[in-house]
Amino acid sequence: MNFQVRPILTALRRHKAGTMLIALQIALTLAIVCNALFIIHQRLGNLSASSGVDEANVFVIANMWADMGQSTSQIDAQVRADLIALRQLPAVGDATPASGYPLRGGGWDNFVTMTPDQVKPTTDSAVYTGDEHFIDTLGLNLVAGRNFRADEVMVMGTQEAVTPPTVIVSKALADRLFPDGNALGKSFYAMGTTPSTIVGIVDPLHRQGVDQWSNGYAGQSLIWPMRADDSRGVYYIVRARPGQLADAMREVPKALYAQSRMRIIDPKDGIQDYATIRHKVYDSDRGMAILMGIISVVLLAITAAGIVGLTSFWVGQRRKQIGVRRALGARQRDILAYFLTENFLISASGAVLGIVLGFAFNLWTVTHFAMDRMSLVYVGLGVLMLVLLGQAATLAPALRASRVSPVEATRSV
Amino acid sequence: MLKMTHLSKVYRTEVVETYALRDFNIDVKEGEFVAVTGPSGSGKTTFLTIAGLLETFTGGEYHLDGVEVSNLNDNARSKIRNEKIGFIFQAFNLIPDLNVFDNIEVPLRYRGMKAAERKQRIMDSLERVGLASRAKHYPAELSGGQQQRVAIARALAGSPRLLLADEPTGNLDTQMARGVMELLEEIHRDGATIVMVTHDPELAARAQRNVHIIDGQVVDLAEEPRFHAHAAAGNRE
Numbered sequence: 001m002n003f004q005v006r007p008i009l010t011a012l013r014r015h016k017a018g019t020m021l022i023a024l025q026i027a028l029t030l031a032i033v034c035n036a037l038f039i040i041h042q043r044l045g046n047l048s049a050s051s052g053v054d055e056a057n058v059f060v061i062a063n064m065w066a067d068m069g070q071s072t073s074q075i076d077a078q079v080r081a082d083l084i085a086l087r088q089l090p091a092v093g094d095a096t097p098a099s100g101y102p103l104r105g106g107g108w109d110n111f112v113t114m115t116p117d118q119v120k121p122t123t124d125s126a127v128y129t130g131d132e133h134f135i136d137t138l139g140l141n142l143v144a145g146r147n148f149r150a151d152e153v154m155v156m157g158t159q160e161a162v163t164p165p166t167v168i169v170s171k172a173l174a175d176r177l178f179p180d181g182n183a184l185g186k187s188f189y190a191m192g193t194t195p196s197t198i199v200g201i202v203d204p205l206h207r208q209g210v211d212q213w214s215n216g217y218a219g220q221s222l223i224w225p226m227r228a229d230d231s232r233g234v235y236y237i238v239r240a241r242p243g244q245l246a247d248a249m250r251e252v253p254k255a256l257y258a259q260s261r262m263r264i265i266d267p268k269d270g271i272q273d274y275a276t277i278r279h280k281v282y283d284s285d286r287g288m289a290i291l292m293g294i295i296s297v298v299l300l301a302i303t304a305a306g307i308v309g310l311t312s313f314w315v316g317q318r319r320k321q322i323g324v325r326r327a328l329g330a331r332q333r334d335i336l337a338y339f340l341t342e343n344f345l346i347s348a349s350g351a352v353l354g355i356v357l358g359f360a361f362n363l364w365t366v367t368h369f370a371m372d373r374m375s376l377v378y379v380g381l382g383v384l385m386l387v388l389l390g391q392a393a394t395l396a397p398a399l400r401a402s403r404v405s406p407v408e409a410t411r412s413v
Numbered sequence: 414m415l416k417m418t419h420l421s422k423v424y425r426t427e428v429v430e431t432y433a434l435r436d437f438n439i440d441v442k443e444g445e446f447v448a449v450t451g452p453s454g455s456g457k458t459t460f461l462t463i464a465g466l467l468e469t470f471t472g473g474e475y476h477l478d479g480v481e482v483s484n485l486n487d488n489a490r491s492k493i494r495n496e497k498i499g500f501i502f503q504a505f506n507l508i509p510d511l512n513v514f515d516n517i518e519v520p521l522r523y524r525g526m527k528a529a530e531r532k533q534r535i536m537d538s539l540e541r542v543g544l545a546s547r548a549k550h551y552p553a554e555l556s557g558g559q560q561q562r563v564a565i566a567r568a569l570a571g572s573p574r575l576l577l578a579d580e581p582t583g584n585l586d587t588q589m590a591r592g593v594m595e596l597l598e599e600i601h602r603d604g605a606t607i608v609m610v611t612h613d614p615e616l617a618a619r620a621q622r623n624v625h626i627i628d629g630q631v632v633d634l635a636e637e638p639r640f641h642a643h644a645a646a647g648n649r650e
Binding site: 324332409 | 496506
């Protein structure tokens with residue numbers, strides 16, 4: 001195979017307009033596609049992130065109180081009565097009150113410090129509240145320490161600030177706060193004046209949010225042993241017995257209304273299984289990934305069409321020249337190599353510019369939209385994709401060129 | 414050097430078969446300068462394209478430098494074209510995007526020759542045609558005669574066993590044509606075998622031997638009454 005890089009470059013210099021247009025198109029496509037690939041991979045990674053919850057058997061009820069003027073003790077009495085009723089249902093395995101749940105889409109989170117007077121927080125953590133049934137109900141994996149005892153569960157009324165002395169944390173938070181050793185028995189502050197001591201570690205436990213802010217503190221969560229008796233309402237997280245999710249989801253609202261009619265459970269969104277919760281929370285991620293995918297495919301198709309068009313034009317224009325080359329001893333594969341090399345050189349020059357543009361574009365999204373820095377892998381992947389696309393797009397016209405007969409050299413037109 | 418025996422070339426369509434060459438016989442010895450003449454459509458160019466392995470033939474035998482070429486594949490034919498044959502075309506056929514140096518380098522690159530040897534051969538052949546100072550010029554910057562000299566330099570650079578020239582002065586004015594013809598004669602004197610297709614009797618007369626083709630066959634000039642008519646017509650033009 002004869003690659004003839006220098007003469008090809010010399011010839012390309014005499015076809016500057018076409019060459020530069022295609023190189024520029026490749027550069028722009030690369031800049032956008034590598035960023036799109038990065039975003040797609042990030043968003044798809046979010047979609048498959050583990051919540052830590054036994055999602056197949058767990059569902060959530062958003063219970064709103066009809067009378068928002070109830071006292072904390074009235075609410076707490078109702079919550080405890082509700083829980084007793086729920087736990088007695090034949091299709092229900094366990095239940096817990098909660099201030100929020102993983103993948104809710106947003107919710108309570110606190111800055112975490114190691115001392116009460118620390119000005120700059122060490123990190124941030126999602127905050128969950130629940131009773132001693134929280135871990136079992138969600139099916140969380142307790143990897144160290146113990147569960148809460150019933151006597152540790154506190155009550156927090158509306159607008160109250162209560163900091164329980166014990167806490168269970170996710171492994172991600174434990175590792176972040178105490179990277180050098182066992183976090184069990186160690187204390188920290190979560191926007192309170194009293195410390196919380198770690199009694200257990202679960203792994204994993206996803207945050208409530210899936211936004212860019214939350215992704216910066218991925219997997220960092222804490223659970224306080226508390227019934228947050230908010231006058232507006234409470235979430236009940238319920239674990240169905242295996243295979244009885246649908247039955248449990250039907251029975252639970254009936255049981256709650258049997259306890260008291262003074263509540264509102266939205267028939268549409270008030271009771272959701274985890275498949276629905278996950279689908280809803282990642283809607284924008286999925287949409288963004290699909291949009292980026294479509295943009296990438298369209299851009300790649302336009303670029304490929306441009307390359308096919310230009311190469312076909314050049315093959316037609318150089319038919320006589322190809323015949324002359326064949327007459328002078330070029331084999332069919334030399335002609336094929338000529339056009340493939342030519343495209344490779346154009347693609348490579350476009351890629352160099354595309355890499356610069358791609359990183360500049362990424363830097364802009366980092367500065368303006370708090371996006372992450374793009375890894376070199378995506379640029380490499382984009383370059384590989386465009387070079388292969390260029391070669392594939394060139395192949396058909398190049399094969400046509402290689403079949404030009406050497407006798408073409410003697411034709412007068 | 415070049416021997417065709419009972420060679421035929423047939424162009425077939427669905428309804429008609431046209432013989433471009435029929436029972437064609439020619440034997441060109443090493444070191445000969447042969448002019449192939451004949452009227453338009455007689456088969457001169459077909460003979461040249463087959464002789465130069467630019468296209469295949471239908472029947473008969475063709476030995477080039479002792480090798481029977483009828484069964485060679487495309488790669489082998491390309492190799493022979495590259496190493497044994499030098500082409501000089503009527504339209505020069507220089508590549509407009511490459512300068513003189515790069516144009517002459519084309520066949521040498523296909524031979525896989527090292528850069529230093531390529532450069533040496535290119536400069537030697539440019540010296541020989543008197544255009545060493547034009548190495549960096551593009552074809553469009555040269556006169557027709559100079560372009561044909563570059564084409565001759567390109568043909569010579571590979572040290573071919575056979576030079577095939579297709580109407581080499583057809584696109585040149587009289588003065589330039591004379592210069593090119595003198596160059597071919599000089600190359601022949603240095604030992605090259607040259608087969609030149611031409612319709613110009615004056616040019617043909619300067620070759621060592623003339624072969625005349627009529628209706629796809631070589632005819633003996635002495636025994637062919639039609640030749641005299643053609644020749645007379647040619648002389649009148």
